[in-house]
Structures are given as C-alpha cells and as structure tokens.
Amino acid sequence: MLLTLRVPRSRLCLGRQQHRRLLASTAPEEAKRQTTQHPLQLEINGNTYPTDSWTNVTPRILSHLGLNKHLQRDHPLSIIRQRIINYFYGAYRNQRGNPLFSVYDKLSPIVTVQQNFDNLLIPIDHVSRQKSDCYYVNREHLLRAHTTAHQVELISGGLDNFLVVGEVYRRDEIDSTHYPVFHQADAVRLVTKDKLFERNPGLELFEETWSGSLADPKRILPSSKCMDQTKQPCHTLEAVKLMEHEMKHVLVGLTKDLFGPRIKYRWVDTYFPFTQPSWELEIYFKDNWLEVLGCGIMRHEILQKAGVHQSIGYAFGVGLERLAMILFDIPDIRLFWSNDSGFLSQFSEQDLQNLPKYKPISHYPQCSNDLSFWLPANVEIDAGFSANDFYDLARTIAGDVVEQISLVDKFKHPKTGKTSLCFRIVYRHMERTLTQAEVNEIHKHIADASVEAFNVQIR
Numbered sequence: 001m002l003l004t005l006r007v008p009r010s011r012l013c014l015g016r017q018q019h020r021r022l023l024a025s026t027a028p029e030e031a032k033r034q035t036t037q038h039p040l041q042l043e044i045n046g047n048t049y050p051t052d053s054w055t056n057v058t059p060r061i062l063s064h065l066g067l068n069k070h071l072q073r074d075h076p077l078s079i080i081r082q083r084i085i086n087y088f089y090g091a092y093r094n095q096r097g098n099p100l101f102s103v104y105d106k107l108s109p110i111v112t113v114q115q116n117f118d119n120l121l122i123p124i125d126h127v128s129r130q131k132s133d134c135y136y137v138n139r140e141h142l143l144r145a146h147t148t149a150h151q152v153e154l155i156s157g158g159l160d161n162f163l164v165v166g167e168v169y170r171r172d173e174i175d176s177t178h179y180p181v182f183h184q185a186d187a188v189r190l191v192t193k194d195k196l197f198e199r200n201p202g203l204e205l206f207e208e209t210w211s212g213s214l215a216d217p218k219r220i221l222p223s224s225k226c227m228d229q230t231k232q233p234c235h236t237l238e239a240v241k242l243m244e245h246e247m248k249h250v251l252v253g254l255t256k257d258l259f260g261p262r263i264k265y266r267w268v269d270t271y272f273p274f275t276q277p278s279w280e281l282e283i284y285f286k287d288n289w290l291e292v293l294g295c296g297i298m299r300h301e302i303l304q305k306a307g308v309h310q311s312i313g314y315a316f317g318v319g320l321e322r323l324a325m326i327l328f329d330i331p332d333i334r335l336f337w338s339n340d341s342g343f344l345s346q347f348s349e350q351d352l353q354n355l356p357k358y359k360p361i362s363h364y365p366q367c368s369n370d371l372s373f374w375l376p377a378n379v380e381i382d383a384g385f386s387a388n389d390f391y392d393l394a395r396t397i398a399g400d401v402v403e404q405i406s407l408v409d410k411f412k413h414p415k416t417g418k419t420s421l422c423f424r425i426v427y428r429h430m431e432r433t434l435t436q437a438e439v440n441e442i443h444k445h446i447a448d449a450s451v452e453a454f455n456v457q458i459r
Helices: 016-026 029-036 076-091 147-156 237-259 300-305 320-328 333-337 387-401 436-454
Strands: 041-044 047-050 102-104 110-112 141-143 161-169 181-192 265-272 275-285 288-298 311-319 367-374 402-412 419-427
Touching: 076 161, 076 181, 076 237, 076 320, 141 161, 147 161, 147 181, 147 300, 147 311, 181 320, 237 265, 237 275, 237 288, 237 311, 237 320, 265 288, 288 300, 288 320, 300 311, 311 320, 320 333, 367 436, 387 402, 387 419, 387 436, 419 436
Parallel strands: 102 161
Antiparallel strands: 041 047, 110 141, 161 181, 181 311, 265 275, 275 288, 288 311, 367 419, 402 419
C-alpha cells in the first residue's frame, strides 16, 4: 500500500546513532506537527482524503497499513488465522463437500463512519465514536475500529457465510497487552426458515405480531432497549434458541480445537449494539477467567439494511493477538511487529497443530522515568486533555521503545485550580539494552513536545 506520509515502520532495529538522528528529526517540532497539525489532504492507497477538525491519524499509525502481519507466512498471527479458517472450513460444508464459508482478509481498513458505526446500530453518543477512541482520517472516514464494519456491505453482496480477518485501529493505553493496531477475525452465518427448521417445518422465524416493516435507519435504540437476553421482538423464541445452540456449539468447538478438549469455559451475558442477545466466551487460564471472544444473534435491523428480510443470523469476533499470546506464551504485544529473525524463526505453518511456546530472545532491563506537568487553566483530563493524545505523542517520538505508560498521580491545586498529572513511562528495547542517557534524551523530547502540543508546564 502506498502512503504519501511515511515514518519508519519500526525503530527496534536502529543503532544508537540512527536512533539519535531519528529523535532529532521528530522532536519537538516534528512531533507537534504529527500530533496536532495535518496537511490539507491525505493520500492513502491511491485515494485522496481531505482533512478537517476530526483528523487525528498520525503518520506512525498510517505506516502500519499494508504490513498485513496476519498474512505473513509463519507469523504467529497468520498461524492463528489459518487455524480459525480451517476449523470453519471443516465445520460447515455444502452437499458437495466444499466449505460454505468464504474468507476476506485483504479488505481496505479505511471505512466510512456509516460502515463502522451507523450500519451496526451504534448510538450517536456511544463512547466508541469519540476522537479519543478512534483514528479519524476526516469526519466521514476512519481506520476501522473492528472488522465488523464490513458486515453490511458483504451481506448486501449476497454472502451468508463469511469470515473477515484484518487489522483494526484503536487509540488505547500503552502496556504489554495493548497496541494501537491489532487484528481481528469476524464471522457471520445467516440461515433461512427452511434451513433452520428443516426438521420442524411448522415453526417460524418471526413472531406473528411482527409487521416485518423496515426499521427507521435514523432511529437507533439506546442500549437499555437492547439488553433483553431472551430475544429481539421480531424473532420467535424457537428460532433464537436453535440459532444460539448452533452458534455456541460451533464456538465451543473452535475453543477446544485451539486450547484442547479439556479447556474449562463459561458463557457470560453481555451487551453489543449489533447483536441481541449477546455473550462472551471465557476460558479458565492460569487461575483466571479470560474473555476470548464475543458473539450473539445479529440485530435484524442490520440484515434489513443489507436487504435481507427472511433470515436469522449469528456473528462473532475474536482478537488474534489475544489468542496468540495465550497459545504461544508471547508476553509482549509489541513482538508481533518485530522483524527479528530470533522471534520469527520460532514459528512455522508446516504443522498448524504444533504450536511451540515462545522462547524469549530478550531479557533487556527496563528504564523508568516519570513526567509531571500542569495542565492549562480550566483544562481537565478527559475535558480538554485526552490521555490518548499523550500516548500517541509518546509513540510518535519513541516508537516501540515505550513499553508502558501509566497515570500514577493526579493533583488539583487548591488555590490555582490547575490540575497536575504524573505519567510513568517505562522504556525497554526489545533487542538491546538502553542506556539511561538514551532514555533521558528520549524522555526530554517527549517533555518538550508535550509543552508544544498541549501547552502544559513541566514540573
């Protein structure tokens, strides 16, 4: 994929002198430009997008487009992708013995607000729409926050059994399990009355009292109206229970295929805007319950938007990194973006059933520095200042050398009313030891850039 704005894809392989030159080129003026200022337009993959007040995607984030780690042969994410695909190929076959499910793993991650939110009935005031949570190209386009964004377009194209795999983008905290770019697999299965009630043709998908009229696309019900875990008003209980049984049977089978037949699991009721009822599947791992996927019966309004009126369906989504970190014992999510041969050579698609445990290639020590500053007058965290903006600035300057950032102290001065924040930044290179002098230099650049970008006062 061709980008007109570029930053180095990884700083993990830079030598000391290269890293210092790179720091000098990005901070503080460059960091301010990359996090607070944007050109009049962005050209991404040959398409031109005008920028506006919603634009917050950075060159560093855009540099991940086209890397396709989920398609890189022998990469742990590709192995998990292939395991999921193979399971569904085996679970669903037509009368000729061919797989029912089709796979889409090269769809563009640039989607519209309608695709990412409106088509999926996500309320206008839902927190997931905020600039602090998503990477917007402009007011109308963003980097998809979930692969579910492609559901309506694929169903509209006539598909009823499909998997979508690809990278998704979310602004988030920085630690060993969170990264602004990660990968999801999303599946949809639709069935008609004849298929679902093949053995009971007298049963119906929809209640007799349901009119079947197309839902108002501008009317998105609040979450409180979608919490009923029994069923949607349009569906019969028999249809929902049969679909739920099939879905849970298949997903428990996938879980056992990945984690072994003796894995302990449980279903937990939950809420998603695009399914009702909804569940999360948790497994018991290292003395804790860990969520591995979310699923549910698709909201019929979504099918209506796609032109499907006489079917019921289920959908599920799963994060590939989460599965891979468990199955391969990978301790840090940054490793999935490493090109180090010592990491990549440990995995192979020759035998997909043999999942080796990761052997650490680095025991390099951490370096930790605190950064404290006063916010401008009348500015509060999440009210004029977003921690995710600070995280993106730190990533722009330090790249993946930043292992974790945490807010360790918040203080409001009783006289001035100004708020002080203290962030603890943990630095660790994945391939060599960082000196304290190097860390101090990076840390100073982050501090200087924070002053320029956010008008804060360093304490």
